[in-house]
Amino acid sequence: MSNRYRNISFAAAGSFEEIMEKGDQVTVRGQLTREILNQVTVLDRPLERFLFLPGRLNDCFAQIAESIWVLAGRNDVDWLTHYLPRAPDFSDDRKTWRAGYGPRLRRWRESVDQVDEVRKLLVDDRTTRRAVMSLFDPGLDYVNSKDIPCNNWIGWLIRDGRLNMSIAIRSNDAMWGFSGANAFEWSVLHELMARWTGTEVGSATFFAASFHLYERHFNTAPSIVSRFHGISPYDFDIPRLPLSVSWSDLADRLAHWFELEQRIRTAPGEVIAELQLFDDRFLRGALEVLRLKWLEPQLTDTELAAEMANLDESDMVAATYQHLGRRRPALLRRMKHTKISSFFSAFEAER
Structure with a gap:
């Protein structure tokens, strides 16, 4: 089966609905699932990467952190656990993800950087x-x-000046895999590869041999679908934060990024002037919102709203409002970002 969607929000809602309506019940390793075989899902605008579905409760901080961690070629669980507390549960030794995508992409068998090899092939x-x-x-x-x-x-x-990406997946949980991690993390690589090859970003096509939902989401999925009415921040002229780091600068920029991340995580109240000097808007924006993850417990609603107001309006900031607003609903009533406020007025009406 094949379905085409504008972005991940539309794709997630459509996928949940189709699996619940058409999926066969299959028990795998003691867990009941609803499953569609050989599902093809196409995202026409993969860079509209932030997920906005009422009731989905996705964690934008975890998506950002894991994507940059993968891009850097890492598989250490200790760091990832700061953003994905259950990361050790998927590790054999609770120290590394044995089959982490980072080392497989950047150091295959400790010798091949597949990202660089593909980049060179596409340029040549x-x-x-x-x-x-x-x-x-x-x-x-x-x-x-x-x-x-x-x-x-x-x-x-590359066709007609557009770089198209295809991903083959043996097993894909539509809730936590496809919409929770995969579409986001591969969109980061997709955007960078297009920059490095001088192309436009094309479509992202996901082939899942088993596309499924687990029983624990059988009630949640239809509820999410019923509350989604086809809007996302990208309908409100809210800008994306682009990834622009060059290939030659990537290693240094990522090393610097992780240094600054440690500083904001351990001392989020510290003013770090270097953040404003970070020249990649996505990577800088990631540090700015991750800082708020760690600073938020120390702030009043008024103080948090003031911190948010200092950030430039973007899809990443909209996702941060969505995440923090679950615990701090007053935050959604104190927005200084007019476009994001307009979006949430419509988005909250869906609830």
């Missing part, structure tokens, strides 16, 4: 069909482990 031959990345390793992954890669292959094609 804009019609190439050889630009592929492998995430499943037959030499390592036919084992009993908590961590077998679900995303197995990524392919790239």
Whole structure:
């Protein structure tokens, strides 16, 4: 089956609905699921990456952190646990994700940076069909482990000046996998690869051999679908924060990013002038909103609203309002960002 959607918000709602209506009941490893086989989902605007679904309760901070962690080639659980507290539950040794995508992409068998190899292929031959990345390793992954890669292959094609991305997935939980992590993290790589190859971002196509929902979401999914009426911040002229770091600067920028992240996490009240000097707007914006994750427990509603008002209006800031507003509903009534306020007025009406 194949479905085409504008962005991840539309795709998630449509996928939940289709799985609940058409999916077969299958019990896998003792867990009941509803499953559709060989599902193809196309996102026409993958860079509209932030998920806005009433009742979905996604964590934008975790999405941002994990995506940058993967891009940096990391698989250490200690750092990721700051943003994904359950990360150790998916590790065999509670220290690393054995099959983490980061090392598979950036240091395959400790020697091949697949991101760089694909970049060079696409730059050298804009019609190439050889630009592929492998995430499943037959030499390592036919084992009993908590961590077998679900995303197995990524392919790239430039056509009509647009870079199209395809992802093959053996097993895809529509709730926490596809809409929670995969669409977001691969959109980051997609945007950067387009920049490095001088192309526009094309579509992102996800093929899932098993596309499913677990029983724990059988009631949640229809509720989310019924409350989504087809709007997202991108309908309100709210700008995205672009990724613009060059390939030659990537390693240094990421190293600096993680240094600053540690500082804002351990001392979020500290004024760090270097944040304003960070020249990639997405990476800088990520630090600004992650700082608020750690600072928020120390602030009153009025103080938090003032901190939010200091941020430039963007989709990332809208996602931060959504996340923090669940615990601080007064925050959604104190917005200084006019476009985001207009969006939430319509969004809250859906609830």
